[in-house]
Amino acid sequence: MWETLPNWFWALYYLFFFATLGTAIFSVVKRKHRGLSVLAILFTVTVPIISLINSIGRIEGMNEFEHLVSQLQQGAVWSIFAVIGYIFLLVWWILILFISKSKNQVIISN
DSSP states (O other): OOOOOOHHHHHHHHHHHHHHHHHHHHHHHTTSSHHHHHHHHHHHHHHHHHHHHHHTTOOTTOOHHHHHHHHHHHTOHHHHHHHHHHHHHHHHHHHHHHHHHHHHHHHHHO
C-alpha cells in the first residue's frame, strides 16, 4: 500500500484551490487585480495537476510531501514550479485580503 497524507490534509488542500479559483475568477469578472488573478487561475489549475502526475511514480513508503521535497533537493523542474506556484498563491491571498481590508477601513472612516 502506498503511503499518503491524511484525508483532512487533502480536504484542506483542495478547499484552498477551489476557494482560490473562485476568488480569482470573481476578481477577473469584477476587473480587479486582473493580471494577478489570471496568474492565480493558471497556477490553481496547473500546480495540482503537475504535482499529481509527478507524484504517481514516487518511491514506495514516501508520501507526496516527502516526494516533493526530495525532488526539490534534486532540482526537478516540476517541483520548483510547484513550490513557486504554492508561494505565489499564498502571497496572492495575503495581498487580496490586505487590499480588501484597507479598502474597508477607508470606507468605514469616510
